[in-house]
Amino acid sequence: MKILAILKKELQTYFFSPVAYIIFASFLLITGYLFAVVMINTKLATLEPMFGNAAFILLLASPLLTMRLISEERRSNSMELLLTSPISPVEIVMGKFLACFTLYLVLILLTVQYPIILAQYADHLDMGPIYSGYIGLILLSAAFVSIGLFASTLTENQIVAAMISFGGMLMFWVFGWVKYALDNPLGESLAQLSILDRYQNFMRGVVDSGNVIFFVVFTVLWLFLATRVLESERWR
Amino acid sequence: MIEVKNVTKLYGNFKAVDDISFSVEKGEVIGLLGPNGAGKTTTMRILTCFLPASSGSVKVADFDVFEDSMEVRRRVGYLPETPPLYPEMTVKSYLRFISDIREVPASRRNERINDVVTRTGLEEHYTRIIGTLSKGFRQRVGLAQALLHDPEVLILDEPTVGLDPNQIIEIRGLIQDLAADHTIVLSTHILSEVSMTCKRVVIINEGRIVAVDSVANLEKQGEAGNIRRIVLKPASLDWQAGFENIPGVRIEGVATEGERVRFTLHTPDQKSYEQAFTTAAGKGHIFQEIVPARASLEEVFLRLTRSDDTSENGASQTKGGAAQ
Numbered sequence: 001m002k003i004l005a006i007l008k009k010e011l012q013t014y015f016f017s018p019v020a021y022i023i024f025a026s027f028l029l030i031t032g033y034l035f036a037v038v039m040i041n042t043k044l045a046t047l048e049p050m051f052g053n054a055a056f057i058l059l060l061a062s063p064l065l066t067m068r069l070i071s072e073e074r075r076s077n078s079m080e081l082l083l084t085s086p087i088s089p090v091e092i093v094m095g096k097f098l099a100c101f102t103l104y105l106v107l108i109l110l111t112v113q114y115p116i117i118l119a120q121y122a123d124h125l126d127m128g129p130i131y132s133g134y135i136g137l138i139l140l141s142a143a144f145v146s147i148g149l150f151a152s153t154l155t156e157n158q159i160v161a162a163m164i165s166f167g168g169m170l171m172f173w174v175f176g177w178v179k180y181a182l183d184n185p186l187g188e189s190l191a192q193l194s195i196l197d198r199y200q201n202f203m204r205g206v207v208d209s210g211n212v213i214f215f216v217v218f219t220v221l222w223l224f225l226a227t228r229v230l231e232s233e234r235w236r
Numbered sequence: 237m238i239e240v241k242n243v244t245k246l247y248g249n250f251k252a253v254d255d256i257s258f259s260v261e262k263g264e265v266i267g268l269l270g271p272n273g274a275g276k277t278t279t280m281r282i283l284t285c286f287l288p289a290s291s292g293s294v295k296v297a298d299f300d301v302f303e304d305s306m307e308v309r310r311r312v313g314y315l316p317e318t319p320p321l322y323p324e325m326t327v328k329s330y331l332r333f334i335s336d337i338r339e340v341p342a343s344r345r346n347e348r349i350n351d352v353v354t355r356t357g358l359e360e361h362y363t364r365i366i367g368t369l370s371k372g373f374r375q376r377v378g379l380a381q382a383l384l385h386d387p388e389v390l391i392l393d394e395p396t397v398g399l400d401p402n403q404i405i406e407i408r409g410l411i412q413d414l415a416a417d418h419t420i421v422l423s424t425h426i427l428s429e430v431s432m433t434c435k436r437v438v439i440i441n442e443g444r445i446v447a448v449d450s451v452a453n454l455e456k457q458g459e460a461g462n463i464r465r466i467v468l469k470p471a472s473l474d475w476q477a478g479f480e481n482i483p484g485v486r487i488e489g490v491a492t493e494g495e496r497v498r499f500t501l502h503t504p505d506q507k508s509y510e511q512a513f514t515t516a517a518g519k520g521h522i523f524q525e526i527v528p529a530r531a532s533l534e535e536v537f538l539r540l541t542r543s544d545d546t547s548e549n550g551a552s553q554t555k556g557g558a559a560q
Binding site for chain 2: 234
């Protein structure tokens with residue numbers, strides 16, 4: 001499978017270089033610090049703040065993790081290799097997406113220590129919001145990776161790719177903020193596009209199929225657009 | 237094997253390639269020759285399905301590069317101008333990755349990797365990280381990549397650029413080996429490379445084909461045959477007049493080296509040359525060197541790639557260079 005070949009190559013790039021480890025370390029340092037301080041002071045057996053913090057850190061870190069996915073191939077001319085090999089843009093995009101998504105899954109897996117620690121101290125830990133929070137975090141990661149991957153197909157400059165994906169993610173993050181100013185159907189429908197509002201539902205323990213579908217469609221849409229950009233090289 | 241028909245490639249308003257047509261037979265080695273920016277790389281990118289042509293059609297192994305791009309890609313090995321490498325990978329993991337995306341069957345993978353590693357002389361560097369390899373070895377890894385799936389057609393974009401003389405000789409030897417069972421298109425701006433490796437040349441300038449011919453024919457095209465570089469030990473000071481008394485004979489670029497003179501002798505035909513020789517010998521001048529000057533590919537190339545008003549200049553520059 002050629003998707004697997006790309007996936008394997010990308011994972012090697014992440015894990016054979018310091019990139020993955022630096023990301024893991026700083027992510028765990030920040031989430032761990034906030035988790036410890038919040039838990040000690042509030043004495044609440046909830047992971048809701050952790051999910052909020054994790055999502056916010058991913059918002060900041062995602063452009064850095066995704067910016068090189070395609071841009072780097074363009075800059076180092078290896079795009080010429082991929083596009084003259086019998087491999088389709090769909091396979092390239094899926095391989096890259098799955099590799100970066102795997103990195104996020106490992107990152108999320110590492111945060112499982114927090115509910116385990118919490119369970120040591122809590123008399124009665126409500127597992128519902130924790131499961132739903134993890135479902136939300138995984139869906140959010142997929143969405144972030146796909147939008148970053150799309151931005152990376154647009155340019156050979158990694159900084160530009162990072163700025164585009166950061167701008168895009170932030171836009172979808174803040175869409176909901178206008179609903180207080182725009183108290184009308186327009187504000188309501190704009191708020192529907194907000195990934196933050198939808199993610200907060202997961203944090204509170206609500207797994208709404210509408211929200212799940214939103215994240216899946218969001219991810220697939222950006223991956224589809226990324227594929228189209230790569231395909232357009234052939235007739236541009 | 238390769239059919240290029242009326243291909244034009246536009247970048248905006250700039251015509252990188254302008255209505256070129258040529259064909260390559262199975263098993264042939266053809267050289268794309270031209271100054272930098274002539275359209276060689278663009279042509280090769282169109283052949284390898286990396287870029288689409290703006291108009292015209294290209295068939296490789298009877299498949300259209302646009303309609304049946306995947307079939308073409310399976311049959312073509314391509315070494316781009318900059319070898320497409322991942323500096324953080326080892327040669328080993330890189331070649332394994334290539335064998336996956338190039339659809340080398342798992343059963344033949346190790347055999348193929350061993351074969352190309354031996355052919356390109358990478359055995360000792362097999363486990364090294366590509367980023368630490370020298371330019372010459374990176375070029376070899378690039379070549380190994382192009383050969384890995386045992387393609388029928390090889391397209392090599394300036395395969396020897398940036399290598400040292402030893403490496404150039406090795407890579408040329410490798411290309412000559414490969415020529416036995418591959419169809420090869422290679423581009424270069426180094427003329428001697430073409431005469432060494434290719435039988436036929438396509439000369440491109442400013443996006444147009446200015447000549448398609450065999451190397452031998454192109455060399456004949458010049459006014460070769462009747463130019464000789466001569467070193468003479470004259471018996472008297474008026475030696476030059478003795479030659480120039482014969483109708484049509486010219487002497488150029490005279491340089492005196494001690495008691496010897498070095499010059500270029502132009503004669504209209506063989507007969508007048510023989511006459512000049514016997515006359516001079518009769519007067520006691522001693523010929524120490526006679527080198528028949530073939531019009532080098534260089535001169536042909538300069539003549540073809542310069543526009544008319546500058547061609548005079550170009551020709552005299554070459555002659556001046558030869559006399560020094």
